[in-house]
Amino acid sequence: MKKNPDPLYSEYSIIIVGAGPAGLIAAIESSVKNVRIIVIEQKFKPAMKLRITGKGSCNITNNAGVEEFIKNFGRNGRFLRQSFNKFFNDDLIGYFNELGVDFELERGGRYYPKSGKAETIADSLLDRLKDLNIEIVTNYKAENIIVNNSGKFEVELSEKDRSADGIDTTLTLKGERILLAAGGRSYPGTGSDGSGFILAEGLGHTIVPIIPALVPLKGKGDIPEQLNGLSIRNCRVKVFSGDKKVGEQFGEMEFRDNEIAGPVILSMSRDIIEKIRNGEKIFLSIDLKPALDYKKLDNRILREASDKKNKSCGDVLRTLLPEKAINLFLELTGIDGNKNPGQFTSHERKKLNNLLKGLIIPVKGSASISKALVTSGGVSLREVDPLTMGSKIIQGLYFAGEVLDIDGETGGFNLQAAFSTGWVAGRSMKESIEKRGEKDE
Ligand SMILES: Cc1cc2nc3c(=O)[nH]c(=O)nc-3n(C[C@H](O)[C@H](O)[C@H](O)COP(=O)(O)OP(=O)(O)OC[C@H]3O[C@@H](n4cnc5c(N)ncnc54)[C@H](O)[C@@H]3O)c2cc1C
Structure with a gap:
């Protein structure tokens, strides 16, 4: 089996766990010249869940207004107001238009890419990452994260698809900032296996009990x-x-x-x-x-x-x-x-x-959570700043997407939430890098 490329460095300004919609848009939006960013993905291919959304055609968002969106997320919808104010449905459509993707508006205000293929969305994000020289490693799972004595994050990775000789490899990366964009626990075959909750809990965050939604x-x-x-x-x-x-x-x-x-x-x-x-x-x-x-x-x-x-x-x-x-x-x-x-x-x-x-x-x-379209529960919103997606407990730790305790109705609401919170987390990390004048290369 061909070996995957390993991470190029041992230290990064930003480490993003999870190459789903939230992690990928965050990587793009946090990008600063000469600053090292890495996206860690445990599956062999990034954005596996995104690729099967909308039965493979990706209902990316909805043309409803902000209030309607918030209502569609039930008890926790209000948390998303700030993210939606910064990056909403028309921004998302415009964003992908600039990446070369056109959309069609269908029944129920649902937007789908004209190609009819969710792959178009995933690939356009990955192309952009490539243009920006953002590193992405697949088949690596973030197993554990600690904050060391100098306040840096240390992420222990295991290589998931074992090398030809069958030996498990582990390595540790250091980072100034970490974004947990590891998704929920539904459809675990796509990589969202709930490990993001364990990582967040290990860092001191409360996890609101997980139950299946849209199931x-x-x-x-x-x-x-x-x-x-x-x-x-x-x-x-x-x-x-x-x-x-x-x-x-x-x-x-x-x-x-x-x-x-x-x-x-x-x-x-x-x-x-x-x-x-x-x-x-x-x-x-x-x-x-x-x-x-x-x-x-x-x-x-x-x-x-x-x-x-x-x-x-x-x-x-x-x-x-x-x-x-x-x-x-x-x-x-x-x-x-x-x-x-x-x-x-x-x-x-x-x-x-x-x-x-x-x-x-x-x-x-x-049915079991593995058959649910989304996960209800997750990182408690009380411990996350809705303006920045930053942790209120640990400086430099951020969250985006379904790992948070948010889940919406069908109709494009969940992907919009992943993209909006990912965009905000990315911009916040970028701001913090620029404030400190950090440079890696
Ligand atoms: C069948 C199906 C259809 C859907 N259709 C729609 C739709 O049409 N419209 C809509 O709005 N929503 C839809 N959804 C919901 C939507 O796909 C999710 O809400 C969205 O993908 C969440 O994005 P995310 O980036 O937070 O997480 P994910 O897309 O789950 O991505 C998280 C990534 O993190 C990786 N990861 C997890 N843990 C680790 C780790 N420890 N180390 C390294 N990598 C890790 C995973 O492999 C995964 O690639 C659908 C869901 C399903 C299951």
């Missing part, structure tokens, strides 16, 4: 299994805690891997998981015919039954439901699918109507 749910009973593979475009999903409605959304959902997924479910998942953890009993009520009230739906069932009078009740259901749902609905209503629609009783119609307007699935929990 599929696990239902009780066998309905999710019976509907496996079904996607429903226009449905209204209500969330109940006991008798109380605690959430509602309209849109798309799907059943896959015997779990309940799709945009509507993912975006309500964080609240649902929190409630289940607090001991609440949660169930979903899915309205498969949101455009029809009970009366209109009953008339529709009657009409279909009369149109299909020479066929079967199963055929009537087929006009109302996708094929994958027919057996389940026959089972739950107790209707004999083979009988003639003329034998449809009003009791059966009522049962069918109720089920179409409210298919009930109790929720027992979520």
Whole structure:
């Protein structure tokens, strides 16, 4: 196996842990002539998660205003106000335009690169790093960070893809500043394995407990299994805690891997998981015919039954439901699918109507964090300055991106947060270098 290049020096002005969107933009924005910056990435290729965003097409941001953005980050959204004020969605689009990337605005205010490829975004950042001579080493994992007696950071690295002789190599780099941009803990195969939280904790920072967000749910009973593979475009999903409605959304959902997924479910998942953890009993009520009230739906069932009078009740259901749902609905209503629609009783119609307007699935929990789109929890925001992304505990330590206790809805909000906080951290580090008149080379 070809050996990766090792770090060129043992001392740097800035060491960035993590070559995701936050780390890469920070590297670019911190760049000062004759100053050594290095980005450490544990995977063989930088920005692995960025490359799979938006199903490979990268929903980079959203055209919503700042207030809407903040709302989309829930309890911790306010922390992002300062970063958004400095570097927001139009700045991000302009930034990439200058790197040669054009965008298209799609449904829901979502921006995607015109190429339709997330790779375009990752590669344009890496090209810029190259132009600026910023060093990036892959296959190196930051294992431990300490602050030595002279106030410098010492980062212990292990080479992840072992050399041909199978010997583990470790080395230590010294740095004036460290940016932790190591991401969260979801999709660990992309490199975001939660090690950023351990590093931050080792440096004295508090980690708000990690839970999956934007994650599929696990239902009780066998309905999710019976509907496996079904996607429903226009449905209204209500969330109940006991008798109380605690959430509602309209849109798309799907059943896959015997779990309940799709945009509507993912975006309500964080609240649902929190409630289940607090001991609440949660169930979903899915309205498969949101455009029809009970009366209109009953008339529709009657009409279909009369149109299909020479066929079967199963055929009537087929006009109302996708094929994958027919057996389940026959089972739950107790209707004999083979009988003639003329034998449809009003009791059966009522049962069918109720089920179409409210298919009930109790929720027992979520899929594992490895299937979550983002991680909720992380470095406590109380210990980070929102103006600079600098640690309030250790001078010279910075944070950006998902390693922080921030997580937003789907729609381009999470990448914007990673880029905005990364941009701010980069500029703050640059300012501190310029203030001290540092030079390495
Ligand atoms: C399938 C999927 C699709 C998504 N789609 C979208 C979307 O379309 N739009 C959107 O806004 N958001 C999307 N997200 C969320 C978004 O990708 C993340 O919020 C964003 O990538 C976070 O950026 P980051 O730079 O903070 O962290 P990451 O992108 O996770 O990057 C962190 C990097 O640090 C490296 N690293 C970690 N620990 C170490 C260590 N100890 N040493 C060295 N390197 C380390 C990792 O290998 C990784 O490359 C999606 C997420 C997933 C999983």
